[in-house]
Amino acid sequence: MVTLPRLVVAAPSTGQGKTTVATGLMAALSGQGLTVSGHKVGPDYIDPGYHALATGRPGRNLDPHLVGEEQIAPLLLHGARGADIAVLEGVMGLFDGRLGTDGFASTAHVAALTRTPVVLVVDVARMSRSAAAIVAGMATFDPSITVAGVILNRARPGRNTDEIARAMPVPVLGVVPHEESVESPSRHLGLVPAAERLGTSSVIERMAEHIAKHVDLDAVRELAGTAPDLDADPWDPSARVTPVAGSPVVAVAGGRAFTFRYAETTELLSAAGARVVEFDPLHDAALPPGTQALYLGGGFPEVHVGQLAANRPLLGQIRAAVDAGLPTVAECAGLLYLLRELEGTPMAGVLPAGAAMGGRLTLRYPRVTAAGDDLLSRRGESVTGHEFHRTALDAPLRGWQPAWEVDGELIGATSPTLHASYLHVHWAGHPVLAQRFADAAARATPVLPAPAAPAEGVASDLDPAAESTPTTPAAAPADLLLHHGDREATPGLLDFAVNVHPEPRPDWLEAALTEGVAASTRYPDPEPARLALAELHHRRPDEVLVTAGAAEAFELIARMKQWQRPVVVHPQFTEPHAALERAGHQVEAVHCRASDGYRLDPAAVPDDADLVVIGNPTNPTGVLHAAETIAALRRPKRVVVVDEAFMDTIPGESESLAGDRRRGLLVIRSLTKHWSMPGIRAGYVLGNARTIAALAARQIPWSVGSPAITAAVACSSEAARAEAEARAARISGWRAEMAGALQARGYPVSDSATAFLLVRLGAGARERLRRLGVAVRRTDTFPGLADADAWVRVAVRPPATAALLYAALDQLAPR
Template sequence: MVAAPMTGQGKTTVATGLMAALRDAGHVVSGHKVGPDYIDPGYHALATGRPGRNLDPHLVGEERVTPLLLHGARGAGVAVVEGVMGLHDGRIGTGGFASSAHVAALTRTPVVLVVDVSRMSRSVGALVAGMADYDPSIEVVGVILNKAGSARNVAEITRSVAPPVLGVVPRDERIASPSRHLGLVPASEREDSARVVERLGEHVANHVDLDALLEVARSAPALDARPWDPAEEVTAPGAGPRPVVAVAGGRAFTFRYTETEELLTAAGCEVVGFDPLGDAGLPAGTRGVYLGGGFPEVYAGELAANRGLLADLRDAVRDGVPTVAECAGLLYLAESLDGRSMAGAVPARARMTERLTLRYPEAVSPRDMLLTRAGERVTGHEFHRTRITPETGADGPAWEIEGAGEGFASPTLHASYLHVHWAGHPRLAARFADAVSGSGALAADRPAREGAARAPEAPSGDAHGAPGPVSGPAATDIPDTSPVDPLRHHGDAETGPGLLDLAVNVYAGPRPDWLDRALRASLDDAAAYPDPAPARAAIARRHGRDPAGVLPTAGAAEAFTLIARLRPWRRPVVVHPQFTEPHAALEQAGHTVTTVLCEEDDGFVFDPTAVPEGADLVMVGNPTNPTGVLHPAETLRALRRPGRLLVVDEAFMDAVPGEPGSLAGEGLPGVVVLRSLTKHWSIPGIRAGYLVGDPAAVRELARVQTPWSVSAPAIAATVACMSAEAVAEAERRAKELDDRRIELEAGLRGAGIGFVPSRAPFVLVKAGQGVHARLRERGIAVRRADTFPGLDAAWVRVAVRPSEITRTLLAALSAG
């Protein structure tokens, strides 16, 4: 056993390197890890070429530790066990239960201590002596000095240590393992993992006496126990086809115990892996699903973009395919994760928090369920920084832990944060296998997901004008609106010939004559490169700003890209639900985005204290698209911090009478405000916009802007829309839209349909699951909202329209 006086001494580096070095020397090596760790065994597997395995008395019981060691070491010449934390550190309050020392005593394994000596000399001798003498049931047979310095200090330390020094390992930054918010980065997520392990082996082989270590290993006494055998734990099936159990894998789902798959195989199941990041659907013939742990929050964008697999999984759960989900699997089944749409098979939302939940509990089954029977107890562990809201479902919890319910369960679903080692509780595997064998809901046999909807007869009138009669399905196909990439889904994808358009937030009326004249006149300048100086000056006059703090852009889209490319942001934050393009731009630039969610229970009101102090970029919409919530200026000002850039997207502020809450006229350091002219002036094809703000930040943004990116028509439109005539017309339009929105909200309220009170030219409506598709069948296009982080398919966004269109919509909603 490779152990240490405390965590952080280099156990994983030395243990993994030792496994690799012994394998390179021609030995067959098995790797083991004390405790519930999933990450270290991944590196052990790379080093040994065999599955990494865990030894944990809490998870599997003391009586199974030695049999599991012998099972994992079957056919190997030497077993290397990596300890956990400090040698004697175990479950709190239990006298060292499940510690490295406990496992060493159970398996009669000699211990080699790894000690970081970078800041010590003779005190190492005292430390090692204390560790060796503390518990007479274990034997400390050697020491490896890690991160060693000068030869003189090493000699001093060696003279002070009683057990033999078996190696002196100097520091080598090339073999450092990167950290993650829950520990090391899993081996499967590192492209260079194999090379790192290879370097570890070379490093240990060069600085550790392998022959002496093998002599230590040979001193271990024989163990009077039979190797664990999965076939003895579950009932083997009779003849017949083996039902497929789909097991999530890939980079996002790396946490599961090898013995779980061995038990399912012994129980007659065919275990087939699938990658939620890339596979289009569940494996053919799936009759059971196992979703283990991992880091789905790191890959939330990619997981959310794989809509086909998410829909397949949601259908499988709803069709009663037996499904088990632990921690990351629970998050994947939720409605959303950090605002990204997930499978929606569990009625809860998940988000990252600053708080780490780490516990080693005993859980009780509250009733008979898929895996358990009422009153049964299991041991497990939890290790996560996410939170689920609500914490349990209406059908009751999956477990009762420390007096509280946790997780979601039904006769065919068991989803919770708790990780359970099924080798310690093989009845769970047996029951799951029985349920899978009795399941008739093969994935290949289920009906295909709903494809293209049927189009209605085309209403008379143009898309924004007065409607004709809305009819039922007709023979023409309406294009499928399922988003390929939720962050890039746009209302334009919802519209089509014959559909009444309430999906796109473009003002439903003609452009002013003065704007059309300016656009036509701009063509006279098409032979010259565009000069944005007139637009910059006009914007500065409109908002009372210094031109140095103004930058015309090719719409807000270019501004988002400029901000994403501006700096190597350490922790960019996007406040959701809101327009998704800022998030997409940051991810495209290679940044990992932190999502802060405004919650439905709070009316989607933004709480500035929810933004992490370490955020160096914060992007928030005002009023927010799609909720229509207008955040007070003082709320946004409270977000300013030294070294932080606050970006406020005011794309719809010009549609709010009086523009309350706007920061566009304030010269606040560290603040940039974005504006778009495309919606209010019905010119989305022109791509005209601008940003105003801190002159220092604006100068930085101007340096990364591509020359001549703003076209002559966009410059002409900007100049025209900054005039006094335009400001007056904008206010008139804003008041008109405000009246129409009030009418829409009154109709929704009268019909008993939920909505979010809005200040924008659109309303977020909680119409219910399936309403989006039913409206399309009736010839009405609204904006699906499940592509907005933090929302699900029960929501739709409805653009404000003239009275007759509003009445048509309300009639269709009331008809069900």
């Protein structure tokens, strides 16, 4: 017999607020010093993610359909080992289960199997005494369970709530008013997963405070203590599988795009002798070293499809590995990842079909039969699972054996080394699947060589699905001033050429861009962005002009007047120079000297120059000039333009002139790079009102689209300021690590302050890196850079990605 205080948080129907109450209870009880175990009735993956944050322990699922009735109490005790109390969040309404089964796998069913008292959460926002009748009916509907208390949710203090409470047939444990800040946002398949939501921890804290304030936690604990002892042994994964030899590495997809898997899945694999290593398909350019099997679980790849597609080295490596026989399991999101394309965007290309979002939700809770012998199953075997998706395949998976027969339909694709379908299976209910997967992993050849020889992994990062051969030399620029790094980053190459921030956009920015697209049915109005940016930089609104990226700002300045002697300080981004030439001006270049570390000498600028353009920090050297050194360029009847496109990569933006309101200064800023949205042309100019008005008079109407406007507003918020600073700090750490690693290999590196490094690799190194699958930015297109063909500009990347660059460099011919 095992003693475990516990309670079930249920509701009369979905939408009553039980996830908020249950998660808040978990967090509030944890705040009292208790060790809390969180559980979710049903197959849901998302709520356990919130439970894990609230409790500091893995969230667990209890589903009789998926694992069998006899496993429910053991799995509860397994998940609650060492816990002081367990909180079980229900699913749908208390008695709602699998259709046609009289409530099988319902919350009430699990409460009965685990002999756990039930607390009902009832939304009383639009009710009075009828709420008590609902609770009374639920309390007497099924004598096998005990409804021991109720929490009135979204209640307004006053006579009506008092009357509801007096009428209740069970104790009222709490009266919780509506609080929007603790609610979780939803999208097409339910709540946004905790791993994808910015600031989730702070939301959990607010939930805890809200519940602790309005719920009697002592009464809750007392009620949980009435739960009888359980006559069961905790589930033990090591008793379900037999360890294999060699500790094969099983790579498990994680991160924001792959958040769905049951905790017991990896526990079974570990018990079977595998070494489970998580990787992030959004960021990691290669599978973990020594990978012998691949598990691609569920999640939301359709939300992150652009960034998944941009990681071509990993997609190419996975396609080559799966084609070569790497044991691979792909459930739902994993299936989509292996397709030819998703939402019209290229994916791994293992399976010959595409998929797109549809209007119909597929929701099934079936028992399926294996269609043949494959990696996981044997013909005729039966398992239980669930499907929950809005995407649909655009073609049959021809050439592949189907995985399952369900309701007369054949679904999925299998082979002796691959199992892919929309079906999710809880392996605790079918541990033989884990055993077979581990056995196959133990027999498989590792995908990557040992860490002592990482260089071979770089060549394998090429995308075999690329339409062109990325190892061919990049074409020589037709116009040096118009060359851009995106022309170097051919699909299939590891991209160190483009200085766009490599991390995903925050949820609040994705929401703003979605809002902008929705607003595109009417003509755009940049006024909200202008006001937000003015507040961000402590300027007046008439001192801000919102532009279609920095490029439009350069064009407007070039055409603002007939400049008599325009000067561009080089080396720097060449677009300002090109824009002036397009406007018919003869541009004079002032070159910073290599002997001075490419730092600005104000005396080198002609006194009669009426326009001076300089980058800070500069491209491609990364030099950060002192603000007062640039301000010293000011003269009567002169405009000094400072391109601060990369200033937001500097922690604290210490040398920015964005807030300097002295006459004669124009500051150009870009939002595209730091916020990972180069396709959204979002920028702005800061300066005195008269100059801003002159630029605005030359701006094409509606040049700034709605997504750029909503993005600019979002990137001016408090959340954006905090995230921008955090990104800048991470960049600084990555840059220092990369500089040290490159210098240790004997390569001179510039003293950069921003998101790229100028590295002297020697003549021809850029082309040789390209043949090894790595793109870096050529620098012979930057005027004024000494010995330019010996240098390359390298974008700062996270350590795992940077390691692939080092491996490629180690393959180059001796210098």
